[in-house]
Amino acid sequence: MTTSSHTAQDSGTDLGARYRQLADGFAAVVASVPADAWSADSPCDGWTARDVVAHVIDTQRQFFDGHGIDLGARPDLDDPVTAWQTHADRVSEALTDPAVSDRSFDGHFGPTTIGETLMRFYGFDMVAHRWDVGSAAGLDVRFSDDEMTLMETAAAGFGPALYGDGVCKPGVEVAPDADRQTRLLATLGRQA
Numbered sequence: 001m002t003t004s005s006h007t008a009q010d011s012g013t014d015l016g017a018r019y020r021q022l023a024d025g026f027a028a029v030v031a032s033v034p035a036d037a038w039s040a041d042s043p044c045d046g047w048t049a050r051d052v053v054a055h056v057i058d059t060q061r062q063f064f065d066g067h068g069i070d071l072g073a074r075p076d077l078d079d080p081v082t083a084w085q086t087h088a089d090r091v092s093e094a095l096t097d098p099a100v101s102d103r104s105f106d107g108h109f110g111p112t113t114i115g116e117t118l119m120r121f122y123g124f125d126m127v128a129h130r131w132d133v134g135s136a137a138g139l140d141v142r143f144s145d146d147e148m149t150l151m152e153t154a155a156a157g158f159g160p161a162l163y164g165d166g167v168c169k170p171g172v173e174v175a176p177d178a179d180r181q182t183r184l185l186a187t188l189g190r191q192a
Contacts, residue, residue: 015115016095022126022147023088026056029134029141030084037137038080043190044129045169049136052129053080057087060122067103067114069094091118109157124154128168128188135190143181151184163189 030053038050047055054077064071071090075083095101101115112120127147134141143151155162162168169189174182182192 015101015119016092018119019095019123020088020092022123023084023092025147026126026130026133027081027084027088029130029139031081032139033080033133033137040136040138042132042136044132047132049133050077050080052132052136053077053084056122056125056129057083059125060087060091060118063118063122064091064094064114067100067105069100069114108161119150120154120157124151127151128190131185131190143184148180148184151188155184155187 033049039048041047042049042052044052044055057075057077061071061074071087071094075086077083095115095118101113101118103114104111105114106112107117127143127150131141131143158167163170171189172186172191174186174192178186178192185192
């Protein structure tokens with residue numbers, strides 16, 4: 001967390017490191033998907049594993065584009081591993097500039113910054129969709145405690161908007177003794 005004693009450069013550096021950690025987690029799952037699983041159905045209705053990677057890339061690109069920040073040409077999704085790495089590198093580079101990461105704007109939930117929104121919403125997206133890509137490929141994807149805290153905090157902050165059109169399906173029931181990740185996924189409309 002950024003404190004008042006940090007400079008703007010420290011803020012951008014810290015944000016870049018936090019983004020990179022989530023992006024690397026997503027990259028590890030993407031790199032583990034067998035070539036023949038990219039067309040497999042994901043838990044996201046109508047989307048394959050490749051479609052989920054495209055969604056994560058495209059929504060982040062649209063966010064930056066909406067703020068006048070050019071991330072260059074969209075990476076070719078024929079190779080999702082390279083596409084994701086190229087995209088994540090470009091975002092990480094953009095975040096090193098405090099004029100980008102600390103830029104204020106009025107967001108859906110009130111005043112915010114590019115960096116805060118990227119971590120709160122798009123960070124949430126990278127963790128949730130990491131599980132979706134893994135699920136499509138039959139991989140056992142586990143979240144760290146910090147990632148689950150990020151997800152739980154974000155989901156609570158979204159309120160009813162969490163279940164808005166194109167976000168998450170309604171929550172599903174789980175057994176009373178379900179573990180934390182299973183309960184979190186259920187909140188997001190996913191069955192572990």
